[in-house]
Amino acid sequence: MARVEAAVRSRQLIAAARDVLSREGVARTPLRAVAAEGEVPLGTLQYVFPSRELLLRAVIEDMVNEIGDVFPDSAEIEGGLANAIREGIRAFWKRLASNRKLQLMQYELTVYALRTEGQEDLARWQYESYAAVVAAWCAQAAEAAGEESAVPLPQLARIMVACVDGLILQYVCDPDDERADQDLERIIDMLVNLAAPRPLGAR
Template sequence: MPYLEAAVRRQQFIAAARTALATHGVTRTSLRVVAAEAGVPLATMQYVFPSKQKLLRAVIENVVDEIAHVLADSAATDQGLANAIRQGLDTFWGRLVRNGRELQLLQYELTMYALRTPGHEDLARLQYERYAAVVADWCRHAAEQAGETTAVSFDHLARMIVAGVDGLILQYVCDPDEARAREGLATLAEMAQALAGV
């Protein structure tokens, strides 16, 4: 087996774990299953991730990083807050939901795992704090660039947007209806704009 730097090996194992988790779910994914997916001996896997809990923590952080990165890149913030909300929701949905059902299922399963596993509850809280912070940043930036003020704080606005998106995603993974999803996104954008009170 060729030598790989620890950081590269770690990312390889996280990617293998995401594949295994998407295929088998959290309860049926063991270190042995992930090692097989990565094509390495179990001992090599255990050297980097000595427990399933440590591996799942790394996977949760990786999924949150990916989603936060897409959220941060989703909104054009140079045409005012209403446009940023509408365009941000559409771009995010197109990149991570419409063709990313497995990622969304994995995210929900990992959130439930974190909430139910002693010592990992903070991961679920940090996950949603990070999502809300990213959305608040692009809302704030869009409003400031356009010289707009809002009736509510950007933090509150962002949490309501994230809550709305979460609900739409859950409905979509249960019943992927494109027309209903588009209608829901348009309504959510209108509700968020009304709440913002620009």
């Protein structure tokens, strides 16, 4: 069997874990199931990820990185902060948020981290990372357009995450696409009004 580079093997196993976790749920996903999905011996999985906790941490980190990739692909930052908010949230919803199984897995991982001794900080890091990704994207858009937000960008980002996260949870419970799309547009309008972008230095 050809030797597989560690980084490649790690990505392969994280992808396998995400598939199984999305399909079966966190509580019903043993390491053996992930190894089978990744088509590797259990010993290989345990060599790369010596514990279930380390594997789940890697999955959460992968999800954070995926969210970070959505925003640069969503809209040109030269369009200003309002445009970045609108197009970024729409792109996120279309690509990730409306994936019910993926979002259910994310909530399960958050609860798992909060309930597992020694893993509580992972849940906090998860949401801090989501907000940091959004804040950085908004900062780039505002800077490129010579704008500033009426509220501090870290605060704006936390509120954006909270609003979209709440809508996702409703969608997971009751996946009504038409209602979710309408509610998303109202959330976007509210967030743009909250940010109230203005020329840098204007009062």
